[in-house]
Amino acid sequence: MSGRLHRADFTPPAGLANCHVQTLLPRLLPRRRLPHRWECLTLPDGDFVELTWVTPGPEDEAAPLFLLFHGLEGSFASPYARELLGSATDLGWRAVMMHFRGCGRAPNRLPRAYHSGDTADAYWVIGQLARRYPRALKVAAGVSLGANMLVKLVAEQGGDGLDLAGAIAISAPLDLAASADCLQQGFARVYQRHLLASLKTRAAARLDDFPLALDARTLGALASLRDYDDRVTAPLHGFRDADDYYRRASAGRWLGELELPTLVLHAEDDPFMPADLFARLPAPGDAVHVELSARGGHVGFVEWRGGRLRSWLARRVARQLREWASTYAPTSGRRTGARGLHS
Known part of the structure; x- marks a missing residue:
């Protein structure tokens, strides 16, 4: 590894390293139960998106907030959603998922759907959350399609265009x-x-x-x-x-231009993407930290820890949330210390 490409500390369990096993295994594991509530938000064009909030949320309005964007045809029922939202909740964060149009409980109203480069709804939702929780640190994470969308949004808005302390892109199809x-x-x-x-x-x-x-x-x-x-x-x-x-x-062409601290997690054996994906893309910029694992599949990253199979993704994301929270002063609404990421 060189530059801003780093080796992830993910190790698959013996006998479960195959990329397809890793990709499919999360669907076979018990899913975490998370109490939640739904909210329907009407968009400026008259359509709507649905949010799913983990309950009960923190009483403190300044509690940090974790916003998750799902992958193609994903939802709150997706295995990774429960793990990532639950991990943030365990840290005392307010946790919420935005469903892309039509991916929640009801079909959307307008004659359109969603796609990998559709950043407008996410931008609007982040703005709504900024008004509701102006003093809260906020971090957004995207999975697969949602990760490509998030990287594109971060590129479009620049370092100060979003009320986010950082972004996390997981298994993003950047090409x-x-x-x-x-x-x-x-x-x-x-x-x-x-x-x-x-x-x-x-x-x-x-x-x-x-x-x-x-x-x-x-x-x-x-x-x-x-x-x-x-x-x-x-x-x-x-x-x-x-x-x-x-x-x-495709958001990969902007990797060298991102100004917001961004963590990218990717497996080189991801069957949804070429093994040399990052060799095809521009070198990551100063604000981007790419962690590559030889194994992990597509949104898999299942490890053996504490005597059972667990999500390495949830553990790695929790570590990043703790790091960003440690550099944030809620009374001023600003980060303190370094803006970058560390492995």
């Missing part, structure tokens, strides 16, 4: 075209079929509302995520085609 290609190879096609089936089911229910030259039969015949993005995602959200969408929405 969307390369990721689409990887998902058409070998066993990764299993993940593609699962995601594609979910996307097509959601789109089929809204097909009469969507301004698309697409009927149910053609939608059902789409054979890859690239096909889906070409016929649904791109035209629905103002892109020329899938290639135009991938080019404009």
Whole structure:
């Protein structure tokens, strides 16, 4: 490792190092129970997003706040969501997940959906949280699609454009075209079929509302995520085609320009991405700390600790939250000390 690429301290359990085992294992483990409540937020364009808050939240309005963005077709029910939100809650943080449009309990109102480069809703929600909790330290984390979106948002807004002390990107598909290609190879096609089936089911229910030259039969015949993005995602959200969408929405090109402290966690064997992903991207800037692990799969990172299988991601994120909290003065609403990250 060189520059700002660092070796993560993740070690997979013996016999569970395979990338597909790591990717699928979190779905097989018991899921943490987290009491929660839902909130519907109306957006400026009349549509809405749903927030899920872990309850009970801290009584102190200045308690730090952890905001999570899920991955493609994810939700509060996703295994990583319970682990990451629960880990923040254990530290005394206020924890909340924003569901992208249509990914909560109800279909969204407008004839559109969500995508990897759709930063406007997240920006607006962060602004709402800033008004509610002006004295609280805030950290946002994104997983997979949500991680690419978050990196793009941080790049767009600069160092002071968001009321965030830091951002955490987990298993981010920072080169969307390369990721689409990887998902058409070998066993990764299993993940593609699962995601594609979910996307097509959601789109089929809204097909009469969507301004698309697409009927149910053609939608059902789409054979890859690239096909889906070409016929649904791109035209629905103002892109020329899938290639135009991938080019404009991929956040990797901005790694060298991020000004907000950003932690990037990634496994080199992630089946959703090429092994040389970071060799294809610009060198990370001063504010970015990339931790690479040889193993871990896609949003896997399951370790053996304390006599059972546990989420290394939750442990690593908790360590970062503690570090950022230690450099924050809630009475002034400003960080103190270094802005950077440490391994």
